[in-house]
Amino acid sequence: MNNKAGMNVAERTAKYIFTICAVFAIMAVCSITAYMIAKGTPAFANVGVLRLLFGTEWKPTAATPAYGIFYIILSSIVGTAMSVLIGVPVGLLTAVFLTEVSGKKLAAIVSPAVELLAAIPSVIYGLLGMMLLNPLMYKLEKIVFAGSKTHQFTGGSNLLSAIIVLAIMILPTVVSVSASSLRAVPASLRAASLALGASKMQTVFKVTIPAAKSGIMTGVVLGIGRALGEAMAINMVAGGAVNLPLPFNSVRFLTTQLVSEMGYAEGTHRDVLFTVGMVLYVFIMAVNLLLLKMRKEKASDE
Amino acid sequence: MKKSIVRAIALGMTSLMMVATVAGCSNNDDNNAKLSGKISLAGSTSMEKLCEAMSESFMEKYPDITVTVEYTGSSAGVESLISGSTDIGNASRALKDGEKESGAVENIVAIDGIAVITDKSNSISDLTTEQLVSIYTGTVTNWSELGGADEAIVVLGREAGSGTRGAFEELLEVEDVCKYAQELDSTGGVLAKVASTPGAIGYVSLDVVNDTVKSIALNGVAATKENIVAGKYTLSRPFVMATKGDISAQSDLVKAWFDYINSDEGKNVITSVGLIIPE
Numbered sequence: 094m095n096n097k098a099g100m101n102v103a104e105r106t107a108k109y110i111f112t113i114c115a116v117f118a119i120m121a122v123c124s125i126t127a128y129m130i131a132k133g134t135p136a137f138a139n140v141g142v143l144r145l146l147f148g149t150e151w152k153p154t155a156a157t158p159a160y161g162i163f164y165i166i167l168s169s170i171v172g173t174a175m176s177v178l179i180g181v182p183v184g185l186l187t188a189v190f191l192t193e194v195s196g197k198k199l200a201a202i203v204s205p206a207v208e209l210l211a212a213i214p215s216v217i218y219g220l221l222g223m224m225l226l227n228p229l230m231y232k233l234e235k236i237v238f239a240g241s242k243t244h245q246f247t248g249g250s251n252l253l254s255a256i257i258v259l260a261i262m263i264l265p266t267v268v269s270v271s272a273s274s275l276r277a278v279p280a281s282l283r284a285a286s287l288a289l290g291a292s293k294m295q296t297v298f299k300v301t302i303p304a305a306k307s308g309i310m311t312g313v314v315l316g317i318g319r320a321l322g323e324a325m326a327i328n329m330v331a332g333g334a335v336n337l338p339l340p341f342n343s344v345r346f347l348t349t350q351l352v353s354e355m356g357y358a359e360g361t362h363r364d365v366l367f368t369v370g371m372v373l374y375v376f377i378m379a380v381n382l383l384l385l386k387m388r389k390e391k392a393s394d395e
Numbered sequence: 396m397k398k399s400i401v402r403a404i405a406l407g408m409t410s411l412m413m414v415a416t417v418a419g420c421s422n423n424d425d426n427n428a429k430l431s432g433k434i435s436l437a438g439s440t441s442m443e444k445l446c447e448a449m450s451e452s453f454m455e456k457y458p459d460i461t462v463t464v465e466y467t468g469s470s471a472g473v474e475s476l477i478s479g480s481t482d483i484g485n486a487s488r489a490l491k492d493g494e495k496e497s498g499a500v501e502n503i504v505a506i507d508g509i510a511v512i513t514d515k516s517n518s519i520s521d522l523t524t525e526q527l528v529s530i531y532t533g534t535v536t537n538w539s540e541l542g543g544a545d546e547a548i549v550v551l552g553r554e555a556g557s558g559t560r561g562a563f564e565e566l567l568e569v570e571d572v573c574k575y576a577q578e579l580d581s582t583g584g585v586l587a588k589v590a591s592t593p594g595a596i597g598y599v600s601l602d603v604v605n606d607t608v609k610s611i612a613l614n615g616v617a618a619t620k621e622n623i624v625a626g627k628y629t630l631s632r633p634f635v636m637a638t639k640g641d642i643s644a645q646s647d648l649v650k651a652w653f654d655y656i657n658s659d660e661g662k663n664v665i666t667s668v669g670l671i672i673p674e
Contacts, residue, residue: 154555155571224591231592235547245533246547247576248592333554333578343577353580357556 133371136364151335153362168338176259184267211265219329250332263316274308324348347373431459438472438485484637505670508601510618512608533574551597
């Protein structure tokens with residue numbers, strides 16, 4: 094009897110502990126959301142929604158300050174989109190190589206290499222980008238804009254560098270998620286396709302990839318999330334001046350905007366930085382909600 | 396009845412305070428810790444780093460003194476000194492004649508110096524103020540226009556809000572018209588990028604310049620501590636803690652503050668935040 098009562102206490106305590114942990118996570122999400130909204134909205138009243146979100150001039154410390162973050166938002170969107178455009182095909186084809194083409198021995202080398210890529214801290218990507226990529230980009234910039242009087246030379250720290258670094262950074266996510274969903278495609282589908290006379294490549298592109306579509310899309314969305322939220326590496330390679338996101342322009346992303354100016358900002362400048370944080374937060378939340386929705390659909394399909 | 400009690404208490408307090416004051420005076424020399432009260436400073440935002448570091452270490456030595464600093468801007472600081480609402484007015488510039496006539500006395504506690512740097516391979520070693528302005532406003536974009544090699548100028552600077560950027564733009568009178576190719580968020584970042592980018596130009600606090608970059612002379616004057624102290628180098632500014640009347644005429648608290656600044660400890664604080672000690 095006593096023993097059973099003791100069990101009950103242990104069971105109940107465990108249940109409470111689990112509940113508290115679960116509530117903790119929910120509270121964290123809710124309080125962060127509430128905080129971002131509370132801190133991010135006052136600037137709208139001070140600066141004006143349109144002038145803030147669609148203004149193209151960023152002069153927070155001028156005598157007559159301008160707080161337009163449109164180019165910053167645009168840089169984040171363009172940078173992320175372009176890096177996904179480069180990173181996803183490469184990542185997907187790597188996944189196909191790993192699961193369909195390569196022999197076991199080669200896969201045993203490539204697969205860990207890709208996973209190690211994910212383990213490298215972003216500051217290392219930034220450092221390599223700064224030391225190797227930027228000088229290369231500067232050489233390219235000099236060739237492209239040779240003799241140009243209007244182009245401002247950036248020394249290779251530009252949108253293109255940021256895109257390349259981001260594309261490499263999202264590779265491991267795309268590869269590992271795509272590979273596992275390709276592996277999950279039933280062998281009977283491939284066998285049927287091959288039996289009907291399709292070549293191996295026809296099978297891969299017409300049967301296996303379409304069958305793994307939802308898993309691959311999850312990888313893409315995770316990649317978007319990673320690229321959108323990356324700050325450190327971009328801060329080191331993108332130049333950091335607020336400009337229209339053209340390939341050879343020095344640009345500033347939503348994330349790097351916060352990183353570089355939070356230190357000394359005050360007053361409205363600080364409020365606007367919180368708004369920048371809120372915009373980033375909204376983007377990230379949208380991406381993640383999309384992901385949740387996709388996972389639900391995938392679950393109901395199966 | 397009530398009134399008389401209040402009066403009695405007030406009387407008692409006053410006499411106590413008087414005793415304390417007399418005691419404080421007589422013991423002043425043998426124990427600094429006996430000093431207590433409040434010192435208020437107001438003024439330049441550029442002096443925030445210096446004031447925070449100085450007041451922190453000052454209050455460690457004098458735990459009974461509270462130092463409050465408001466960052467309202469140089470002119471506002473001197474104004475509130477003249478109007479008597481603050482003990483010390485901070486200004487990151489020399490005092491104007493009008494301010495001196497109103498009784499403000501200029502006490503230069505530190506000098507802020509900014510060095511202009513390029514990568515080591517640059518053949519230019521001297522620029523005029525006008526040339527520097529035209530580089531930073533984007534009217535000159537190639538070193539060949541200034542007699543150097545045919546190399547594009549990569550204009551580097553700090554992020555908006557940075558004290559170094561504020562001082563640089565203010566001294567060159569190019570506030571918010573600079574066209575930066577890159578805005579970096581640290582002194583180390585500017586140093587590293589200038590060192591690794593051919594044709595780059597940047598600015599940093601004088602004390603961090605090292606041999607990975609080339610320091611450029613301005614109007615023929617090299618950026619050295621000696622030249623700055625002598626007042627020859629353009630890109631420098633005094634950090635003034637103005638008092639109403641001479642320091643000797645100030646309260647014991649304010650005197651203790653300036654004694655501390657001039658002590659070895661105070662000088663350490665000044666150099667630790669990257670500033671130059673005036674001679």
